Amino acid sequence: MTAPLLELKELCVGYRRGREERRVAGPFSLGLREGRLTALVGRNGIGKSTLLRTLCRLQPPLGGEMFLRGRPLSEWHRGEFARRVSAVLSEREIAPDMTVFDLVALGRHPHTDWRGRLRREDRAAVEDALSVLRMSHFRNRSLFELSDGERQRAFTARALAQEPELLLLDEPTAFLDLLHKVETVTLLRDLCRTRRMTVLVAIHDISVAVHFADHLWLLADEGTLLEGAPEDLVLSGALGRLFSSETLRFDPFSGRFFPFGGVRFRAVLEVKGEGEARICAESALERCGFGIARGDALREGTLEVLPESAGNGRFLLRPQGGRERRVASIADLSEELDRLFPLIPAGTPREPAPVPSGRD
Amino acid sequence: MNERFFSGEEQEARDRRARRLLLLLGVVLLFAFAADVLFGSVALSPGQVLASLFRGGAGMSPEDLIVLRFRLPRALTALLAGSALAVAGLSMQTLFANPLAGPFVLGVDAGASLGVALVLLAADLAGPGLGARFAALGGVAAASWAGSLAVLLLILVVASRVRSGTVLLILGLMFGQAVNSLVTVLLHFSSAQRAHGYLAWSFGSFSSTSWPQVATMALGILPALLAGYFLTKPLNALLLGERYARTLGVPVERVRMGLIGVTAFLSGSVTAFCGPIAFLGIATPHLCRGLLRCEDHRLLLPACIAAGGGMALAADMLSHAPGSALLLPVNAVTSLLGAPVVVWVVLRRRGGTS
Numbered sequence: 099m100t101a102p103l104l105e106l107k108e109l110c111v112g113y114r115r116g117r118e119e120r121r122v123a124g125p126f127s128l129g130l131r132e133g134r135l136t137a138l139v140g141r142n143g144i145g146k147s148t149l150l151r152t153l154c155r156l157q158p159p160l161g162g163e164m165f166l167r168g169r170p171l172s173e174w175h176r177g178e179f180a181r182r183v184s185a186v187l188s189e190r191e192i193a194p195d196m197t198v199f200d201l202v203a204l205g206r207h208p209h210t211d212w213r214g215r216l217r218r219e220d221r222a223a224v225e226d227a228l229s230v231l232r233m234s235h236f237r238n239r240s241l242f243e244l245s246d247g248e249r250q251r252a253f254t255a256r257a258l259a260q261e262p263e264l265l266l267l268d269e270p271t272a273f274l275d276l277l278h279k280v281e282t283v284t285l286l287r288d289l290c291r292t293r294r295m296t297v298l299v300a301i302h303d304i305s306v307a308v309h310f311a312d313h314l315w316l317l318a319d320e321g322t323l324l325e326g327a328p329e330d331l332v333l334s335g336a337l338g339r340l341f342s343s344e345t346l347r348f349d350p351f352s353g354r355f356f357p358f359g360g361v362r363f364r365a366v367l368e369v370k371g372e373g374e375a376r377i378c379a380e381s382a383l384e385r386c387g388f389g390i391a392r393g394d395a396l397r398e399g400t401l402e403v404l405p406e407s408a409g410n411g412r413f414l415l416r417p418q419g420g421r422e423r424r425v426a427s428i429a430d431l432s433e434e435l436d437r438l439f440p441l442i443p444a445g446t447p448r449e450p451a452p453v454p455s456g457r458d
Numbered sequence: 459m460n461e462r463f464f465s466g467e468e469q470e471a472r473d474r475r476a477r478r479l480l481l482l483l484g485v486v487l488l489f490a491f492a493a494d495v496l497f498g499s500v501a502l503s504p505g506q507v508l509a510s511l512f513r514g515g516a517g518m519s520p521e522d523l524i525v526l527r528f529r530l531p532r533a534l535t536a537l538l539a540g541s542a543l544a545v546a547g548l549s550m551q552t553l554f555a556n557p558l559a560g561p562f563v564l565g566v567d568a569g570a571s572l573g574v575a576l577v578l579l580a581a582d583l584a585g586p587g588l589g590a591r592f593a594a595l596g597g598v599a600a601a602s603w604a605g606s607l608a609v610l611l612l613i614l615v616v617a618s619r620v621r622s623g624t625v626l627l628i629l630g631l632m633f634g635q636a637v638n639s640l641v642t643v644l645l646h647f648s649s650a651q652r653a654h655g656y657l658a659w660s661f662g663s664f665s666s667t668s669w670p671q672v673a674t675m676a677l678g679i680l681p682a683l684l685a686g687y688f689l690t691k692p693l694n695a696l697l698l699g700e701r702y703a704r705t706l707g708v709p710v711e712r713v714r715m716g717l718i719g720v721t722a723f724l725s726g727s728v729t730a731f732c733g734p735i736a737f738l739g740i741a742t743p744h745l746c747r748g749l750l751r752c753e754d755h756r757l758l759l760p761a762c763i764a765a766g767g768g769m770a771l772a773a774d775m776l777s778h779a780p781g782s783a784l785l786l787p788v789n790a791v792t793s794l795l796g797a798p799v800v801v802w803v804v805l806r807r808r809g810g811t812s
Contacts, residue, residue: 154705180707187705192555193697196753207695207706213756214691238472260706 101168103264103296104130104153109162111145111152122148123321125162130264130298135287137307137328138300140317141340146300147188149317150268153298154185166264180208184260186253186267194242198252201241202227205259227259231285246273254282258289265289267299271306279303283310304341308332308350316340363389364439366396371403375412379403382428386435399438401431476750476757483749483764487537490771494533498778500524528665531672533771536664538672539732540742540770542679542724544762545686547739548746549717552693552755554627561725561739563627564613564718565634566606570729572637573605574598574659575644578652598659599671599730606726609633610719617718618711623700626714661787662733664774671731678727682720683763689716690755697753735770737792741800742766748803769796 110124123145130136138146151157153164155171164171166182174182184205193201205227206220216224228234231251241249250270257265267286271279283306286297290312298315301307307314308328316324316331324336331337332350341348346355366389369380379401380390391397399417406412411424413431417438425431496507502521510525518526546561554563562568577597613630620626645653667675692713695703700710728735746761747753773795777786 151701156701156704176704176709177707180705183705185702185705187701189699189701192699192702193753195747196697200753201698204695204698204706207691207708210691212688212691214694 101165102129103132103167104298105165105168107163107165109152109164110160111148111157112160113148113157114160119160121160121321123317123323124160126323127162128315128323128325130296131313132296133290133294134312135283135290135297135299135310136313136315136325137283137311138298138315138317139304139307141319142302144317144319145321146317147268150185150266150298150300151187153266154183154187155179177208180260182262183264183266184257184262185265186250186257186270188268188272190246190249190253192241195240197237198228198233198239198241198244198255199224199237201252202233202237202255202259205256208260223261224259227255230258230289231255247275247278250274250282254286263294263296265295265297265299267297269300269302272302276303276306279306280310283307287312304337304348304350305352308337363387364435364441365389365398366391368397368400369403370400372405373403375406376403378428379413379431382432383435386432388435388439472752476752476754479750480757480761480764483761483768487764487768487771490768490775491533491537494536494771494775495525495529497775498524498529527669531667531669532665532774534672535667535675535732536770536774537767538675538679539664539728539735540738540766540768541683541763542728542766543735543739543770544742544746544766545683545759546721546724547741548743548755548758548762549686549689549693549721551740551743552696553714553717554623555696555699556627557744558740559627561721561728562634562734564609564630564722565637566609566722566725567729567734568634568637568641569605569607569609570602570726570734571605571641571660572644573601573603573608575641575648575656576605577601578656579644579648581652599674602730603726606722606729609637610722610726613718613722614715617714621711623714659733660789662735662789662792664732664770664788665778667731675727675731678723678730682723682727685716686720686724687759689713689720690759693717693755694753732788734789735792736789737796738766738769738773741796742769744800745769745796745803748800748806 106129107127108125109127110121112122112124113120138149140146148157152159153171166174166179171179202224203216203220206216206223207214209223210216210220225234228237231254233248233251233255236244236248236252241252244252250273254267254270257267265286271282274282283299283301286299287310289295290297299311301311311328314324314326314328314331314337316326316336318324318336318340324331324334326334328337328350337350338348341350348355364387367383368391369376369383371379383390383401397418399415399420402414402416404412404414411426413425413428415423415425415431415434415438420438423434425434496502496504500521502510502524506521507525507529510519510522511530543561547559550559550561550563551557553559556563577600581597612633613626616629617626620629645656648656692703692708695706695708696710696713698706703710703713725739742762742765743758746758746765749765750757750761752758769792773788773791776795777788777791778784779786
């Protein structure tokens with residue numbers, strides 16, 4: 099039986115300057131699940147990057163031990179280590195004039211001879227990494243010509259061309275829109291499945307991590323590290339606690355925040371209808387501060403979402419004891435709602451009453 | 459379907475283009491070398507020059523003397539100096555990830571200047587006769603070498619303790635400034651004649667080298683160039699920054715020491731025999747990157763050798779203003795000649811944007 103890929107024992111990470119030590123996180127003892135994508139999550143500044151840099155041997159740990167395949171990290175020869183572990187770091191504005199191909203080819207560095215000549219298998223690995231990340235078309239582009247997302251994919255391809263057992267990534271999805279975030283994470287997860295790779299990735303977006311990671315490492319306050327399947331951490335309340343504040347409650351599944359305590363709805367409405375339009379309408383109602391009536395709850399009106407074929411306005415609003423209104427878009431709907439259920443109750447003066455001023 | 463095959467060809471086409479350009483640079487270098495030997499203050503026909511080259515031995519005519527004693531060593535000096543400075547500049551620019559870095563960024567020239575200034579001042583104190591004899595014996599070159607070596611040792615000691623490249627760069631700059639002000643103080647207290655001697659040295663020149671001096675210079679430069687070639691792979695990795703280089707298994711500290719050593723040897727050797735030659739070391743790497751349109755040091759390093767040598771030869775030729783007795787300072791010519799070329803290449807490459 100082979101030794102576990104990565105094991106941490108009483109690891110403390112942080113910075114040392116002279117005799118002063120600033121511990122960022124730790125101590126914690128745990129192993130990384132092999133062949134899985136583990137997402138490292140936690141609030142800003144909690145030490146995700148510090149931990150990843152320590153695992154890349156870019157900075158020494160403050161205490162404890164780290165083992166790669168049973169051998170202490172520090173005992174690995176640097177070349178051998180580089181053939182097993184590769185990284186995507188958080189720095190991005192580098193080598194703007196380099197072409198994508200040259201960047202990815204640098205990933206072959208630990209595998210090539212002293213001149214760095216690419217053999218046939220090196221070229222194959224580069225081509226493979228390029229095509230997996232759909233960057234083949236960009237091979238001759240310079241990095242400064244790429245968008246943030248494309249550049250990020252290029253750096254990920256570089257790390258992949260290194261053909262590591264363990265891939266460490268520091269916020270590879272920062273600056274990406276949601277689609278590209280999800281794409282990147284699912285792509286990495288597929289790589290774990292298809293190439294027997296193990297990925298540890300720091301992710302900022304908690305709902306992406308919850309939905310798409312196999313496993314979570316959660317850096318909590320006081321530098322502790324909780325692990326588990328995403329759902330385990332939701333059930334234990336750890337995830338919700340971590341990102342909630344005194345006034346806002348975090349829902350890890352939806353990635354949305356809700357105000358704590360008794361919410362006063364502007365009104366409660368029943369929603370009828372089907373499909374995406376209904377979901378959007380409900381979401382809009384919640385956003386605008388309306389409650390959605392379920393079952394026999396009291397309601398102050400009905401919103402009917404008509405099928406697309408209805409034409410001429412899909413949203414039919416029927417306030418209790420009022421005139422029926424039909425609007426074409428959510429924007430118009432929210433204006434109509436503002437008119438029916440004013441945010442500022444009628445009768446409140448719009449501006450403070452002028453103070454009568456006498457001449458002195 | 460054939461996309462992979464097709465783009466592989468495209469890749470090779472790019473490499474071929476770079477190799478062709480490299481070859482072209484080599485040819486240009488040969489021409490520049492020939493031209494520098496053929497043209498000079500005294501007008502000689504190509505036939506005369508060729509005849510002189512293959513005569514040698516006893517019974518040399520004045521023409522033979524001009525070609526063998528002056529033009530050939532001068533051209534070789536320019537060639538060596540240009541390549542050395544270009545490679546030194548390339549190494550420093552990549553090591554410090556700074557496009558403005560050059561061969562003298564760590565203060566090697568300041569050390570050399572201090573050595574030269576000290577010798578000139580000492581010559582003043584020792585009396586004019588002794589001073590002149592010392593200078594004639596290559597004392598200036600020796601002093602310059604000693605100064606460079608002292609700086610090199612100091613930098614290596616500091617570099618072994620400092621982890622950050624930026625800090626090292628700042629320390630080098632500060633050190634250079636401090637030493638330069640020492641030189642100013644020394645000059646202030648030396649005679650006008652000596653001060654002028656220093657000034658002439660600081661203008662740079664390829665024409666004051668004898669054959670033994672050329673040989674000494676080559677002995678310092680050629681091994682350093684070879685050592686530089688062995689560092690091209692880590693240099694490529696360093697393009698991604700020190701952190702990425704480390705994750706690729708590059709022993710960054712050792713490579714840094716190696717690069718500093720190579721650079722100090724290259725620029726120290728040049729400064730000893732030619733004075734502080736400005737501009738070439740900073741400009742040539744940019745010129746090569748623009749021409750080859752790549753960042754691969756395995757191509758850039760030979761390109762820098764060829765282009766640096768060629769530019770130094772051209773500058774030398776122009777500084778001698780062929781057919782006239784006029785002699786311009788090399789430093790003025792390199793900058794006047796080179797700046798527009800580099801501006802053109804850099805602007806063309808990025809289309810003037812970003």
